[in-house]
Amino acid sequence: MPLPPSKIAILHYQLDGDPVDPVVLQVGESLRKLGHQPSFIAVSDRVFDILQEIERSGCDLVFNLCETFAEDYRLEVNVAALMEMARVKFTGSGTAGLLLAQDKILTKQLLEYHEIPTPDFATFDGSTVETNGDLAFPLIVKPARSDASIGIGGKSLVNSWEQLTDRVREIRKELRDEALAEEFIQGREVYVGIIGTKELPEILPIVELDFGNWDKDKPTISDREVKFGPETEGSPKLVIARDISPVLRQRVERAALLAYRALKLQDYARIDLRISEQDDPYILEVNPNPYLEDKGELALAAREKGLSYTQLIGRILDSAGHRYGLMKKPAPTAQDSATAPAMG
Incomplete structure (x- = not known):
């Protein structure tokens, strides 16, 4: 059952004078298509503004796209913690998941403790x-x-x-x-998207970073140039992973799901792995609240599974709605009863 029509505030980071991140508008349009009433809350470096603007919006739920604060990406955790303290309902991982995944050393130690393969x-x-x-x-x-x-x-x-x-x-x-x-780990770089509640997470098809016409003398490293540089003919690009045996696929998905649960993630995440030349999967990084751009890894994987971008946003929203008990239709108000047609 989808989340009933609700007021959804999209919380995002935006410096004064900067353009709105395209993903904010994409999520907002998807929320409208789903029948919700979106509003937008841009924050930069004033802590007081966060809770004040959320309260002013009168929202039922915050769609949290805030990945940094005061020009410091490490404060993403603090934004979630502030909302938790104020009992604000929001999508995505909470303080625990964001903190564990943000610290790559803690992530590696947790993966090792749970015997999840990592280099x-x-x-x-x-x-x-x-x-x-x-x-x-x-x-x-x-x-x-x-x-x-x-x-x-x-x-x-x-x-x-x-x-x-x-x-x-x-x-x-x-x-x-x-x-x-x-x-x-020399080999294939793949990404596994996971959406949904921690009780019933849904694993999306595996996405691969195809390095294209990469210089054979250079190591295949997904640096900022690869991730954010302009896409040209033969440059690295995201594709649906092919030629993965059922056994290897099961190993990759199992490692990703174990990591999702071990790091206490919720609603959506992206797990980055390398598959060695010996066909052994290793988790490199765990990303809670990954970038939701409509051409990104999660959107590509969702489309492969038959889900539109709007449906992907809806699945994330529904997962948060289940967690907070928002899936029931709101009780009719006195005004609704007064305007309801009489039954003869």
Whole structure:
């Protein structure tokens, strides 16, 4: 049963003078098509504005698209925490899931604890080094709390302890973050979207990053240029994964689902994996509340399953509605009774 027509406030980050992110308008249009009444709440750096504008909207539910605050992506968790404290109902993962997934070191430790396959790794906090597994070069080095491939680029792949030390120092200096180094898995990069309640999550078809006419002398790394650069003929692009055996597909989906549950995610998420040349899947990253652009991974996977973009947004909304007990039709008001036609 879908969520009854409701007032939905779309919470999103927008600096003064900046254009609205296209995904905000796409979600808003989908909500209208679903029969809901959307409103838009843009926030930037004033904490007071968040709750004040939510209350002013009179919304039944917040569709949370706020992935950063005060130009700091790490404060995404704090926005969710603020809404939880104010008993605001909102879509997507809450504080626990966002916090666990944002910290890549915590994510890796949780995956390892639950015996979910992930590359061997080492962590560097500026004073100590901890290793998990027998590391072998090449390694890929990334900030522990980055988002959207920040801090990942040509220098990220290292082949010696000297290069590793240099890269860790750069991350500490430039991004003021801990560093995570993990074995580089040469192979296919795939993404698994999961939507729905934690009790009955729905796994979407596997999406693959086709690297196209990639320079064979360069490692296949999905950095910011790959993710956000203009798409040209032969450049990396998202496609539905083909040529995956039923057994491998089951292993990939099982790893993704275990990660979704282990990190306490809800409503929707994207799990990033590498499939090694030996056909072994390894989880690289877990993304709660991933970018919902209508040409992104989740939308592409949804279409493959026969769901339109609007239906995808509806599934996310319905999952949150179930969690908050909003699926029942609202009780008729006195005004409704007064205007109802008399029954003869």
